[in-house]
Amino acid sequence: MEQEASQTVTTIEQFTHYHQSAFLQREVRIDVYTPSDYAENNKTYPIVYFNDGQDMEAVRLVSTLEELMDKEEIPPIIVAAIHANHDRIHEYGTSRQADYKGRGGRADLYSRFVMEELLCFTQQHYRIAPELDKRIFAGFSLGGLMAFDLVWNNAAHFGKVGVFSGSFWWRSAPVPPHDPDAHRIMHDILYQSRKQDGLKFWLQTGTEDEKEDRNNNGVIDSIDDTLDIIRALRHLGYEQQDVHYVEVGGGHHHPKTWGLVLPDFLKWCLN
Numbered sequence: 001m002e003q004e005a006s007q008t009v010t011t012i013e014q015f016t017h018y019h020q021s022a023f024l025q026r027e028v029r030i031d032v033y034t035p036s037d038y039a040e041n042n043k044t045y046p047i048v049y050f051n052d053g054q055d056m057e058a059v060r061l062v063s064t065l066e067e068l069m070d071k072e073e074i075p076p077i078i079v080a081a082i083h084a085n086h087d088r089i090h091e092y093g094t095s096r097q098a099d100y101k102g103r104g105g106r107a108d109l110y111s112r113f114v115m116e117e118l119l120c121f122t123q124q125h126y127r128i129a130p131e132l133d134k135r136i137f138a139g140f141s142l143g144g145l146m147a148f149d150l151v152w153n154n155a156a157h158f159g160k161v162g163v164f165s166g167s168f169w170w171r172s173a174p175v176p177p178h179d180p181d182a183h184r185i186m187h188d189i190l191y192q193s194r195k196q197d198g199l200k201f202w203l204q205t206g207t208e209d210e211k212e213d214r215n216n217n218g219v220i221d222s223i224d225d226t227l228d229i230i231r232a233l234r235h236l237g238y239e240q241q242d243v244h245y246v247e248v249g250g251g252h253h254h255p256k257t258w259g260l261v262l263p264d265f266l267k268w269c270l271n
Helices: 059-071 108-124 142-153 185-191 222-237 253-268
Strands: 012-019 026-035 049-052 076-080 135-139 160-164 200-208 243-252
Touching: 012 059, 012 108, 026 059, 026 108, 049 108, 059 076, 059 243, 059 253, 076 108, 108 142, 135 142, 135 253, 142 160, 142 185, 160 253, 200 222, 200 253, 222 243, 243 253
Parallel strands: 049 076, 049 135, 135 160, 160 200, 200 243
Antiparallel strands: 012 026, 026 076
16 A cells, blocks of 8 residues: 655744844844745745834744745745734834834834944845845834834835735824824825835725724724725835735724734745
8 A cells, every 4th residue: 555655844943143233222032934944945935024123923924934834836945934022013104204203213223223333234134035026024013113113214125015914094183173184204205206116015904994084074083094004005006916905894904914914925025
């Protein structure tokens, strides 16, 4: 009787690094995930950087990577997950300016940490594919806004960005009653910018992300804000194939929902 061939199961190896950042003036924990056979070859790999690296267990990163790689739905990749700390509300945001309450005032320093420290570290210690479309940055909520801002300002270093329930409501001034969609920082940046050739965008919201509807149009603000980002991108000249939008019916502003759509994101950015 013939024996069935045993299925190879991909395992993920985690390496934890602690980097003393000159820009952030703190120690930053970076978890790097590689396929377990990474050391056995000389190949280069796509890399996905994630803000809020402390949430990787909650979004089931490892089991998702293993399942997708075993089914050959994505190629082997490296993930670098950057942990936030109690200064998250100040380190994440838009590098151009803080919001009107002063939150995000260190986002420019966080951007410099990523571009001048983190990228140098990962490129020195890991075999990263040189193609821009294999260099991706992603984040959740405020970390998603930070990821979008980072990629937009550094299109020479990244090819794709993923935003899960992004905080695109981030404002330079309070909401004016006569124009409830005014002063959104990232939207204003886009409308004042030119198209960054080659970039691609993956954006996600959940229909239960929140309850607020500031303009009373029957659509919650998180969805409105994300759809308006897409309109701004289309205004700049991006085509339909450049922007992938996922709206999760019943989805919440929570790692459980983000974990459910993580496979969609990884398959989008790696295929």
